[in-house]
Each structure stands twice: as structure tokens, then as C-alpha cells.
Amino acid sequence: MSTPLVTNTIGKPINRVDGVEKVTGKAKYAAExxxxxxxxxxxxxxxxxxxxxxxxxxxxxxxxxxxxxxxxxxxxxxxxxxxxxxxxxxxxxxxxxxxxxxxxxxxxxxxxxxxxxxxxxxxxxxxxxxxxxxxxxxHETDLEANLHKARKPKHGVADLLKPPPPKPRGDFDRVYAEDPNKVAGRYVHSAEHHNxxxxxxxxxxxxxxxxxxxxxxxxxxxxxxxxxxxxxxxxxxxxxxxxxxxxxxxxxxxxxxxxxxxxxxxxxxxxxxxxxxxxRQQMFTFGHRPATVQQVALGALADGSMNALYHDAMSETSKFEDYTEVVVNWGGQLYPPENVTLDYKLVPLDVYSPLDMRAPGGVTGMSALEVAMDELAYNLGMDPLQLRLKNYTDHDYNQNKPYSSKELRECYRQGAERFGWPSRNMEPRSMKKDHNLIGWGMATGMWEANQMPARAEAVLMVNGKLRVSSATADIGTGTYTIMTQIAADTLGLPISDVLFKLGDTDMPVAPISGGSWTAATVGTAVQTVCQEVGKSLLKLAKNMPDSLFKGAKWEDITFSDKHMRLKNDPNVAVSLQTLVDLNGGKAVRETSTGLPNALKQRNFSRATHSAVFVEVMVDEDLGTVKVTRAVTAVAGGRILNPKTARSQILGGMVWGLSKALEEESVMDHNFGRFMNHNLAEYHVAVNADIHDLDVIFVEEHDDVVNPLGVKGLGEIGIVGMPAAIANAIFHATGRRVRDLPIRLDALL
Structure with a gap:
């Protein structure tokens, strides 16, 4: 028998399996x-x-x-x-x-x-x-006019996914007062709508x-x-x-x-x-990224060692629900100061409850934190990247746990090299082209790497094709494609022999698709159920006359090229079609649950990390900002599909640009109504705003986060982008802008 073909599909840039239906109009949406x-x-x-x-x-x-x-x-x-x-x-x-x-x-x-x-x-x-x-x-709809009414949120089950700030540690007030280098600032982020x-x-x-x-x-x-x-x-x-x-x-x-x-x-x-x-106007009536006012203060010794961190946030919520976000926790996870005070409060207003919006809380909090880090670097006369490397840690001090994996240092190195950061002149307003000021800025990104329980069904049909299903969603992230790849890879089948179906309550249950957990959550369920099918096939193989698989255990088996094989002798093989034929004319069907390995995960903090480098061009006369190029380096565990993964990061980068410079839901507090409730006046980034965007996936191995070793990518692309743009604008102009979006009048 010839050497088997390699049919691995995980890690390959497979085209979207649902792409043809989408571009030809065959894909039907809710109103169709x-x-x-x-x-x-x-x-x-x-x-x-x-x-x-x-x-x-x-x-x-x-x-x-x-x-x-x-x-x-x-x-x-x-x-x-x-x-x-x-x-x-x-x-x-x-x-x-x-x-x-x-x-x-x-x-x-x-x-x-x-x-x-x-x-x-x-x-x-x-x-x-x-x-x-x-x-x-x-009515009361103005956050800043009602900050005096801020209170602690009500706590409940939501705290499991959105943990409140940890208790203070050390003595921030005393240490910060004594620090030779310190910065403090107020950051206001406007409301935004998903659209x-x-x-x-x-x-x-x-x-x-x-x-x-x-x-x-x-x-x-x-x-x-x-x-x-x-x-x-x-x-x-x-x-x-x-x-x-x-x-x-x-x-x-x-x-x-x-x-x-x-x-x-x-x-x-x-x-x-x-x-x-x-x-479209009614799309502005059921939830939004909440307006938020933050205070950040950082202190450091002369060598750049951070020893004091304060981060406080006050966000709007409705008067009937306490919508919360993780806004202030990130600094204690990224950096190692021993004196930390974090606080988060809500201001109930006559608005609808805010709603999770890509990287909820993360992009809000880190946009402030990472601008403050840049300001501290300049206060110290230190390169902003060197300051972050000086305060690098592989430990999450909020939970007092090591990270299951953290290749952020390599993100810094590869991103800086690709961008050309070492040749940067640190002096603001030192780079110019014609009447444009050129600025280079950078920031760190971080998002949690979670996994939820989910179920999936796999059916190896009598014709040898595999059908897999789970009641998850594909919100444009490529779920159809990566689940097809996982199933194909697990049972050694070509993509063309696998059909993945989703979005139907008649299918095995899965959680909502959000939080960057779908690849890990549903992917684990798909891998698990396909392995169950494989185990059923092994039982059938053992019952074959004169079977060479009689003494084989599951760990002795591998699948490739539509065959089940012995790992130590791949030439000992039997086709999946032959095994299905032995099943009495019936398909081989299994349903299984993918669960987080709580015992394995409990001793580690789990997160995706990124480093973002941005170049801006600011018109010295008009104050207009153009993001001419950006590089994002991501440590996101195992990359299932580089093509769809890159699309996720690019989409986040575009939105980060949009958040930094354009997006704002403007409310007239006389009426308590968002006034720019259309796509003509709610500004978002368009093709003309987007120039050279580059994505690097840093190799990262993690066997703790889930059996696939994957981390979500949906949120990490946006998290560091707004701060990197704001920092680049400071480098270009010498003007420190702490509020988002950054408007022309702030730069004139």
C-alpha cells in the first residue's frame, strides 16, 4: 500500500465554505x-x-x-x-x-x-x-452632568464573565505621592452604536x-x-x-x-x-457602547519600573438594568505594580441598557490605559516600547496566577521589526512630509481567552460524507469554515466531504456567539464528537474478519486520506467508507459535549495579546488625520485558518481606527435622543480611510486553554488600535488628546 496522503486542513488558508452562497445571493437572512x-x-x-x-x-x-x-x-x-x-x-x-x-x-x-x-x-x-x-x-441622559450619582453595580451571575475590580493592593496614595515620575489624566469616551x-x-x-x-x-x-x-x-x-x-x-x-x-x-x-x-433609525434604540469617563494615574521609579496604578471608570447604564463592563481591570493583568487601586461605578440614566459591543470594556479601558503608558514614557524620557518591556510580566497579578501562555514579548519584537520602530525619532513634531506632520505610536492589546460548554452532532453517512452540526452562529467570523476544517482534520477527510451546519435550535445546544469564545467552545465540541465517531469506527474495525486493528486502542489510531490507520504503521489502513458499510446500512452517528477542563485551567490566567504599531499623517493646517499604515502582531494560540483569522484582525483594526477618529453617537440632552441615528451622520471608516494594514500571527502553543490550543480573535484586533493612533497623533503634533473620538478641533 502506498504512503498515505496528508489531509491536514487546520492551519491552512481555506476559502470560506459559505462564500459562494453569500456572493451569489443564495444565503438567506432573517427578512428574506x-x-x-x-x-x-x-x-x-x-x-x-x-x-x-x-x-x-x-x-x-x-x-x-x-x-x-x-x-x-x-x-x-x-x-x-x-x-x-x-x-x-x-x-x-x-x-x-x-x-x-x-x-x-x-x-x-x-x-x-x-x-x-x-x-x-x-x-x-x-x-x-x-x-x-x-x-x-x-429626563436625565447626560453622563457627565450626573457623575455625582455614580454607585457600585449590582452583582450577579454576570460577574463570572465580567468580574468586578479586585480589591486594592499595596498603598497607591502614599507611593504615588512619593514617585519621582507620574502622570494622571481624565479620559472621556463617547457612546457608540454597532450598526x-x-x-x-x-x-x-x-x-x-x-x-x-x-x-x-x-x-x-x-x-x-x-x-x-x-x-x-x-x-x-x-x-x-x-x-x-x-x-x-x-x-x-x-x-x-x-x-x-x-x-x-x-x-x-x-x-x-x-x-x-x-x-436604521430604530437600530439606535436597543443598546450601545456606553459613554464612559475614566481617571488613570501611573507612577514609576527613575528606571521606568512602575510601582503605582490607579484606574477608575464611571459608565452609563439604564435605570432598569445594571449593565457592566470590564473597563479598569486590564492594567493589573498586563503590568506588575505592587500598589494598585481600581474602581468602577455606574450612573443610571434614562437610556436603554447599554449592550456588549466588540471588545466591550476592553477597548474602552485599554484606550485610556495605553495612552497613559505613552505619557509616562515621555515623562521618563523613555521609548514607549522599552517602558512596556521594562514592565513585562508573565503573571496576572489580579488573580495571582501565571498565564497559560503569553508571547506578547515576541509580538513586540516582530511588530516593531516589521514596522521599523527602531528608527523612530522620539521627539514630537520631528517627522514631517510636505505640510503633514508624521507620527508613530504603539500600544498593547489584550483580551480574555474563554471557553464555554457546547454540544455537537456528527454523522458519518452511508456515502462516506460527514455532516456535523451545532446550534451556534456565524456572525461573519468564519465559523462555518473553521468548524468544517476541525471536523475534516479530526477524521482525515477532505473539506469537500464535510458539511457543517449551524443556526438551528433543532441542533445540539451551543451558547451565544460572542466574547471571542466560539472557536474554542464549538471547536472543542466538534473535535470531541468527531473523535466519538472515530471510536465507533474503531469498534467496527475490530470486528472485521482477521482485523489488524483487534488489539488497537484509541491512542494508537490516526485518520488521514479518508482512512483509519495505525500510527506506528500508517500502511495498515481501512477506508471510512468500508467501515460505514459494516454498520448494517446505517450512518455512524454521535452527539457529544465539549467542556472546559476546569481542573487544568483553574491554576492559570488565559488571554490573547497583541502589539499595535501605527503611523499617522496630520495636516498641519487643517488638523485632518490619515492613518497611513499599521501593524498588529497577535499571539492568539493556534491559528485554525490564517485567511479568516487575518480578516478578523483587519476588521478589528479598521473598527479601531473608526473608534479613534470617527464613531460617536451624539445625544441632544434636551431631547434625550441620539440625533445622528443614520449612516449619513453616524460616521464610520470607509475604504478611503484605510491604507496599509498588516497582520502578524506570532507562534504560540497552549495546551491549557482548550484541546485545540486556540484563542479567540474577534476582539483582540480592535483593543490596542485607538490608543496607538492617539499616541501616534501625539508624536506627530505634540498634542495629547485623551478623549475619543479625536476631532479636528482638538488638533488645530
Missing amino acids: FNVPDLAYGVVISSAITKGKIKSFDASDALSLEGVLQVFTHENRPKLAWFDISYKDQDAPPGAPFRPLHNATIKYSGQPIALVVAETFELARYAATLVRVEYEELT PMELFATTVSYEKNGKLTIYDKTQGVTNSILYVTQVFNIPFSDVRVLSPYMGGGFGSGLRPQYQLFMAVMAARELKRSVRVSLT
Whole structure:
């Protein structure tokens, strides 16, 4: 027998397996599933920020032929959630918002009615005819004007994923006062909105027996079905939620949004299928990255050794939930000062609860911390990279644990070399080209490397093809592709022989897709279940007449080139097709759970790290900023697919640029409303803003984080970018800007 072919796919730049469907339009999104007898719902939003609805007059709307109903708090059906509370998988402590609950208005843009009609156009027109009278009350939406009301957050289960700041250690006040070198600054970060291209929509297919098939825009179908079954008191067996594709989420789809509630309510009341789609303006009415005010102070000895760190943050939240982020913890994880005080408080305002947005808390906190580090370096007369190397540690001092792996030092080295950092002149305003000032800046990035439990099913079919499924989501990150690679690699099959399916509650359960944990979480489940299939195949092989596998154990087996082989003699092999044929004409089917190895992980801190180097060009007359090039070096464990992984980092870098220079949700506090609630006035980075971006993946081996050795990449690309840009702008101009976004007027 010839030497077997190598069929490893992990680590290869495989094209997206769902790419063809996406570019040809075959991929269907939540608002594109056409079902029989479909009616259309349009949501009416509150015109005030706080108060009560005095009256509705929907008579003109209801008089139109084809208008089926106008749902309000006055005629909504009685629902389970008005009697008992519910929690979705991403709910913070507090009482979740309940659409159409009563006449109370809690925030501007709150959904107050749903108009349902035979066509979308008719529903939209009828919505303009509904007249609403309000009793308006004084609202509070200005974070900075209400900082005196800041309080500690309520704590709950969310603390497991979003730990509060650790207790102070050492004596910051005394040591900082005595330090010969110190910096302190105030940092204000504006609110931001996610704005994925696909608007939020839900299509509910109502079946004659009352069962529902729901197509929802969500980052987790499991979360949507939990929400629907709790709120409407429906058995799980009567509901199926599907979300095979998602046109961007960035965290906005982690919690069920109110169009899901509206569509299900209307479908059950009218006993017919209903679709509810939100407008771009309504995408600004259900969560955002919270505005945050931070104070950072750093102290160091003359040689650059940091010995004092203070980081305080005050963020906005709603008055009905305590949304928290990990904003201030990062310094104690990255750097080794012995005297550390960290504090985090919330300011309840008349806004909707903020919502996780790419690298929630991380990009906010590290944007401040890493600018302060740059300022400290200049105070010391020290290169900013050398300051970070001087204070490098392989220990997480917040948890008093070593890192399972940390190749950040190598990120610094490779990133600096690729960028050309050693030739940098440290003096601000020392580099110029024509009428442009040139600046070079750098920063560190960090994000946690988590893993959750998940289940998966694998079926080796009678034709020798493998089908694997899990109820996870692909939010554009490449989940379809990397799961296909893991399955193919585990059983030695070519990519073309593997089909991975997701986004369906009929599949084995998986958590919401967020927090950069999907590759580790679902990937482990996929690897585990494919190994279970392999073990079943080994049993079949042992039962073959004169089998050469009779005494073989699982650890003696390998798979390649569609065959099962002995590791010590790969020429002893049997094809997977032959083994399936021995299974009595049935597929080999297994379902299994991938679990974090808590015993192995408990003694280590786990994180992804990055080093970011940026060049900016600042027009000396106009103050305009152009990011001409950037390099991000990432230590993210094992890279499953360099192509999709690079896309993740590039996307984060683009968003980091956008956050640093453009993105800001502007609220008029007279009205308590975000005023730039469209893509014309909510500025995001466009092609013309993006120039030379480079990504380096630093080799990193980690057998603690999970069996695959992977760390998430969704968040790490954005975390260090805003601070690196701000630091480069200082190097170019000599102007230290601590607030984001950095506007032209700050540089003129």
C-alpha cells in the first residue's frame, strides 16, 4: 500500500465554505425567508424620553383596508412575562425591558406600538396615522452632568464573565505621592452604536397547529428560543428558531431585540405569519457602547519600573438594568505594580441598557490605559516600547496566577521589526512630509481567552460524507469554515466531504456567539464528537474478519486520506467508507459535549495579546488625520485558518481606527435622543480611510486553554488600535488628546 496522503486542513488558508452562497445571493437572512400568508409589522417608537402615554388614537390607521391590527399596551395579549421574570443568556442584573408592558416611557425611541398590515408599505403608512398623546417628565441622559450619582453595580451571575475590580493592593496614595515620575489624566469616551449592515428582523411562520418556525437575526438561536418560550409560556417543542446567516452583529445580536417579541406576539394573536423589520433609525434604540469617563494615574521609579496604578471608570447604564463592563481591570493583568487601586461605578440614566459591543470594556479601558503608558514614557524620557518591556510580566497579578501562555514579548519584537520602530525619532513634531506632520505610536492589546460548554452532532453517512452540526452562529467570523476544517482534520477527510451546519435550535445546544469564545467552545465540541465517531469506527474495525486493528486502542489510531490507520504503521489502513458499510446500512452517528477542563485551567490566567504599531499623517493646517499604515502582531494560540483569522484582525483594526477618529453617537440632552441615528451622520471608516494594514500571527502553543490550543480573535484586533493612533497623533503634533473620538478641533 502506498504512503498515505496528508489531509491536514487546520492551519491552512481555506476559502470560506459559505462564500459562494453569500456572493451569489443564495444565503438567506432573517427578512428574506418568504412564508405563506405573510403579514408585515412596523414598530412605532416613542417621541419622548420619559413620561407616560396618555392616549392612543389608531382609528385612521385601522380604517385602511388591509390593516390588520395596531398592538399597544392597551390591547396586548396577556403574557407569561408580565407575571414572572425571565432572563436571557446575556441579561445583566435588573429587570429586562418589556415592550408594550404599560404606559410608562423609559427612554427615547422605546417601542410603543406595532402596526400589522397585508403589505409592508401599508403598515409603514398606517403607522404615520397613529396619534399618541404623552405626559412628559424631566429626563436625565447626560453622563457627565450626573457623575455625582455614580454607585457600585449590582452583582450577579454576570460577574463570572465580567468580574468586578479586585480589591486594592499595596498603598497607591502614599507611593504615588512619593514617585519621582507620574502622570494622571481624565479620559472621556463617547457612546457608540454597532450598526451592522443587516437590520434587525424576525420572520415568524405560523403553522396550523400553533407551532412557530422563527427566522431571527441573532447571535444565538438558543438565546432566542429561551426568550420566546419564557415570555409566551410556550413549550420548546412548539418553537423552532433558525438563523443560518447574519449580516453583522458585533454584540448587538447577543440579546433578543424587541422585533422578536413583536413578531411572535402578532403571529400568535392573528394566527398567521408575520415579519417585523426595524429601520436604521430604530437600530439606535436597543443598546450601545456606553459613554464612559475614566481617571488613570501611573507612577514609576527613575528606571521606568512602575510601582503605582490607579484606574477608575464611571459608565452609563439604564435605570432598569445594571449593565457592566470590564473597563479598569486590564492594567493589573498586563503590568506588575505592587500598589494598585481600581474602581468602577455606574450612573443610571434614562437610556436603554447599554449592550456588549466588540471588545466591550476592553477597548474602552485599554484606550485610556495605553495612552497613559505613552505619557509616562515621555515623562521618563523613555521609548514607549522599552517602558512596556521594562514592565513585562508573565503573571496576572489580579488573580495571582501565571498565564497559560503569553508571547506578547515576541509580538513586540516582530511588530516593531516589521514596522521599523527602531528608527523612530522620539521627539514630537520631528517627522514631517510636505505640510503633514508624521507620527508613530504603539500600544498593547489584550483580551480574555474563554471557553464555554457546547454540544455537537456528527454523522458519518452511508456515502462516506460527514455532516456535523451545532446550534451556534456565524456572525461573519468564519465559523462555518473553521468548524468544517476541525471536523475534516479530526477524521482525515477532505473539506469537500464535510458539511457543517449551524443556526438551528433543532441542533445540539451551543451558547451565544460572542466574547471571542466560539472557536474554542464549538471547536472543542466538534473535535470531541468527531473523535466519538472515530471510536465507533474503531469498534467496527475490530470486528472485521482477521482485523489488524483487534488489539488497537484509541491512542494508537490516526485518520488521514479518508482512512483509519495505525500510527506506528500508517500502511495498515481501512477506508471510512468500508467501515460505514459494516454498520448494517446505517450512518455512524454521535452527539457529544465539549467542556472546559476546569481542573487544568483553574491554576492559570488565559488571554490573547497583541502589539499595535501605527503611523499617522496630520495636516498641519487643517488638523485632518490619515492613518497611513499599521501593524498588529497577535499571539492568539493556534491559528485554525490564517485567511479568516487575518480578516478578523483587519476588521478589528479598521473598527479601531473608526473608534479613534470617527464613531460617536451624539445625544441632544434636551431631547434625550441620539440625533445622528443614520449612516449619513453616524460616521464610520470607509475604504478611503484605510491604507496599509498588516497582520502578524506570532507562534504560540497552549495546551491549557482548550484541546485545540486556540484563542479567540474577534476582539483582540480592535483593543490596542485607538490608543496607538492617539499616541501616534501625539508624536506627530505634540498634542495629547485623551478623549475619543479625536476631532479636528482638538488638533488645530
